[in-house]
Amino acid sequence: MTELEFYGIDAIGLQNREDVLPGRLIVIEGPDGIGRTSQLLLLRPWLESSGYAVADSEMTHSDLAGAGLKQAKEGNTLGPITLNLFYATDFVDRFESQILPALRAGFIVLTDRYIYSLMARALVRGADPHWIRSIYGLALKPDAIFYLKGSLEDLIPRVLQGGGFSYWESGMDMHLGSDLFESFVRYQTLMLAEYDKMIAEYNFHVIDAKLPVELIAEQLKHHILPLLPAG
Amino acid sequence: MDGQDMKTYGLHQYPGKLFVVEGVDGSGKSTQIALLRQWLISEGYTVFFSEWNSSPLVKKTTSRGKKKQLLTPTTFSLIHATDFADRTEHDIIPPLKAGAIVLADRYVYTAFARDVARNVDSHWVRELYQFAVQPTRAFYFRVPLDVSLSRILTGRTELKYYEAGMDLGLSNDPHESFKMFQQRIVNEYEAMINEYNLTVMDATLPIPEQQRIMRQLVRPHLEGVRRFRPPVREKELLNLVRALQPTERYSDQSI
Numbered sequence: 001m002t003e004l005e006f007y008g009i010d011a012i013g014l015q016n017r018e019d020v021l022p023g024r025l026i027v028i029e030g031p032d033g034i035g036r037t038s039q040l041l042l043l044r045p046w047l048e049s050s051g052y053a054v055a056d057s058e059m060t061h062s063d064l065a066g067a068g069l070k071q072a073k074e075g076n077t078l079g080p081i082t083l084n085l086f087y088a089t090d091f092v093d094r095f096e097s098q099i100l101p102a103l104r105a106g107f108i109v110l111t112d113r114y115i116y117s118l119m120a121r122a123l124v125r126g127a128d129p130h131w132i133r134s135i136y137g138l139a140l141k142p143d144a145i146f147y148l149k150g151s152l153e154d155l156i157p158r159v160l161q162g163g164g165f166s167y168w169e170s171g172m173d174m175h176l177g178s179d180l181f182e183s184f185v186r187y188q189t190l191m192l193a194e195y196d197k198m199i200a201e202y203n204f205h206v207i208d209a210k211l212p213v214e215l216i217a218e219q220l221k222h223h224i225l226p227l228l229p230a231g
Numbered sequence: 232m233d234g235q236d237m238k239t240y241g242l243h244q245y246p247g248k249l250f251v252v253e254g255v256d257g258s259g260k261s262t263q264i265a266l267l268r269q270w271l272i273s274e275g276y277t278v279f280f281s282e283w284n285s286s287p288l289v290k291k292t293t294s295r296g297k298k299k300q301l302l303t304p305t306t307f308s309l310i311h312a313t314d315f316a317d318r319t320e321h322d323i324i325p326p327l328k329a330g331a332i333v334l335a336d337r338y339v340y341t342a343f344a345r346d347v348a349r350n351v352d353s354h355w356v357r358e359l360y361q362f363a364v365q366p367t368r369a370f371y372f373r374v375p376l377d378v379s380l381s382r383i384l385t386g387r388t389e390l391k392y393y394e395a396g397m398d399l400g401l402s403n404d405p406h407e408s409f410k411m412f413q414q415r416i417v418n419e420y421e422a423m424i425n426e427y428n429l430t431v432m433d434a435t436l437p438i439p440e441q442q443r444i445m446r447q448l449v450r451p452h453l454e455g456v457r458r459f460r461p462p463v464r465e466k467e468l469l470n471l472v473r474a475l476q477p478t479e480r481y482s483d484q485s486i
Contacts, residue, residue, distance in 0.1 A: 011355035012305050064301045065310070068292030077288060079320030081237060081362050085313035089292070093306050126236040134358035138305070 001229075002103050007115075008137015012096065023103035024227055025140060027114040028220075030148035031191055032169045033158040034209045035216070036112055039148070042217045043224070047108050052228065055102035057111045059118075062093035073168060080125040080173075087118050088135050095139065103140075108228070115139045116202060120194035124187070125174060143227050145202060146220060147195065150209035152188055159184070241365045247327035248452050249364055251338040253420065254372030255413055257379035258434045259441070263372070264336050266442045267449065271332055275458035279326035283337030286317035297393055304349040307393065311342055312359050323364055330457050339363045340371075340423055348415035349399060367452050370445065371424060374434035376417055380410060 002021040004014050028036045040056065047054045060069055069086045072078045078086075102109045115136040122132045159165060165180040167173075171187025172180065199206060207219055250267070252260035264280075271278045284293065293310050296302040302310065326333050339360040346356045384406065392398065395405040396412025424431060430448060432441060 009352050009355045009358075011352040012303075013350065013352070064296050064306060065292050068289065068295070071291070072288045075288070077317075077321065079317065082286075082288065082313055082316040082320055085309060085316045085359075086289070089306060089309040089313055092309055093301070096303050096305065097301075128237045128239055128361065131237070131239065131358060131361045134355065134361075138355065 002140060002143055005141045006137060007139060007141065008134055011138040014100075014140075019100075019104065021100070021103040021140075022106040022229070024108045024229070025099065025103060025111070025142040026108065026224060026227070027111050027116075027142045027145045028148065029113055029116050029145060029195070029204065030209065031117075031150070031155060031188060031195065033155050033162055034148045034150050035158070035213065036148060038213055039216060039220060040110055040112055042213070043110060043220060046217075046221060047110075047224075047228075050228075053105070053107045055098065055107040055109045057094050057098045057109065059113050060087075060090055062090040063097065064093040065090040078173075080122075080127070083173075084118075084122045084125070084127055084132065085135075087121070091115065091118060091136070092138070099140075106229070111142075114142065114145070116145070116195070116198055116204075120191050120198070123194050124171070124190040144223065145204050146223070147199065147204035147206050148209040148216070149195070149206050152185060152192065154209055155188055156184075237362055239361045240363055243324070243327075243364045245324070245327035245364075246330040246456075247333060248367040248456060249323065249327060249333045249335065250449060250452075251335045251340075251366040251369040252372065253338060253340045253369060253429065254374065254434065255376075255379050255416055255420070257382035258372035258374045259382075259438070260370070260372040260434070261336055262438060263370070263432075263441055263445055264334050266438075267445055268334055270442075270446060271334075271449075273463045274453075275460045275462045276453070276456060277326075277329075277331040277459045279322060279331045279333045281318050281322040281333060281335045283335075283341055284311065284314055286314040286321075288317050289314040297391070300392060300398075302393065302398070304346065304351045304398070307349065307398075308342065308346040308351050308356055308359065311346075315339065315342065315360070316362060319363060327364065332453075332456065335366070338366060338369065340369065340420070340427060340429070343423060344416045344419035347419050348396070348412060368448065369427065369429050370432050370448075371420060371429040372432045372434040373420075376410075376414060378435065380413065384409075 002023060002025045004019060028039055030036050044054050060066055065086060069090055072086060099109055099111065119132050119136055123129060159169065165184045170180045170184035172183050174187060176186040177183035198204060205223060207216055252264045254260045268278050268280055289310065293314060296306065296310060323333055342360060343356055347353045390405045390409050395409040397405060397408050399412065401411045402408040423429060432444065434441065
């Protein structure tokens with residue numbers, strides 16, 4: 001059972017409705033290119049073969065705002081506050097239309113990132129910390145948050161292998177450096193610092209991303225197993 | 232960060248001025264702000280006008296959400312906040328920095344009234360809009376509900392789903408639902424008068440009288456605001472209007 005506990009105001013009103021969430025909410029967090037997707041691909045079949053129904057949810061893929069957000073990011077007029085709120089709209093749409101129904105139906109929900117990456121992005125772009133925390137305060141506290149922690153040196157080869165530096169993953173909108181690489185280094189350094197600050201505050205379970213993929217998967221399974229509903 | 236940090240409500244300092252009109256549909260606020268705009272322009276000020284729900288960046292998402300009825304009260308609130316953020320970053324802050332007068336037809340109080348009427352938590356929605364610039368003066372056009380309803384509903388056969396508050400399930404009849412929803416919105420506005428120091432306007436007064444009061448209240452705030460050209464004299468303005476409207480066009484209008 002995912003408890004009806006929130007970081008801030010329960011703006012959706014789940015407590016009033018006395019919502020019951022027999023599922024589990026499991027979050028994998030970490031920077032771009034750290035290997036979150038590979039882990040999710042290993043976890044899903046493992047859970048399914050053990051008889052659990054699994055749902056997943058991915059950032060920027062909401063039915064409501066996914067397409068609009070993508071389009072807005074391709075233009076050149078998107079300001080930082082608007083970007084943050086567009087992301088928040090996307091998140092809340094996924095939260096209400098994908099994550100909550102799955103939890104109500106007893107699914108194990110695996111989310112590729114949650115509010116933490118969104119808050120980190122906002123904070124490095126100068127957002128007021130109280131403001132951004134209030135907005136995402138409506139999110140349920142997950143049953144577990146796994147943070148794949150790596151250093152900048154770990155990220156660079158992975159990003160290069162995955163198609164190179166992209167505009168947004170390099171924080172080019174922030175004008176931090178003269179080219180993609182310089183900007184990437186500065187931006188991701190700021191992002192890693194924000195994640196580090198969140199470890200204690202949000203009770204992240206830190207996993208060393210330098211370990212081999214199979215070993216990370218073993219660690220994740222080891223920690224997830226006791227959280228699963230019996231049967 | 233590097234001076235790009237977000238400022239919150241009440242902490243923005245700009246040379247320009249921001250005047251806002253608020254009220255339910257049918258309160259006559261748009262007429263009043265249009266008249267105020269003409270006057271300010273004729274006085275030689277640079278005026279920037281900004282309307283609710285007008286961001287080109289967000290428009291498609293909002294209409295998609297409304298058309299497919301994808302919006303919950305929370306995402307309805309968020310998508311409008313996103314729209315308002317885009318307006319703030321493009322239409323409000325830069326002109327205010329440039330010393331212009333910005334006029335806004337509906338502002339954050341519209342969101343507070345509508346979203347809370349939709350049962351969104353009132354603290355949460357106020358936090359959501361923390362990035363907004365506090366207006367120089369915000370006018371609330373108060374009108375008895377039966378007056379605004381008859382203004383809006385006369386000649387209207389169809390009310391839109393969200394406009395009528397049908398998502399709240401107050402009534403299956405759109406007209407009935409609209410009335411109940413508007414009443415909730417009015418209650419929220421009334422409660423905000425003290426909270427946000429809104430200037431109450433009696434929207435049942437004749438249009439010229441309301442405008443006279445508005446100008447009187449705006450004038451003291453204009454001291455020291457830069458005029459970009461000298462004011463146009465009333466006579467010259469009339470001549471200008473005549474010059475721009477060839478008389479033949481008028482006489483031919485019946486054709």
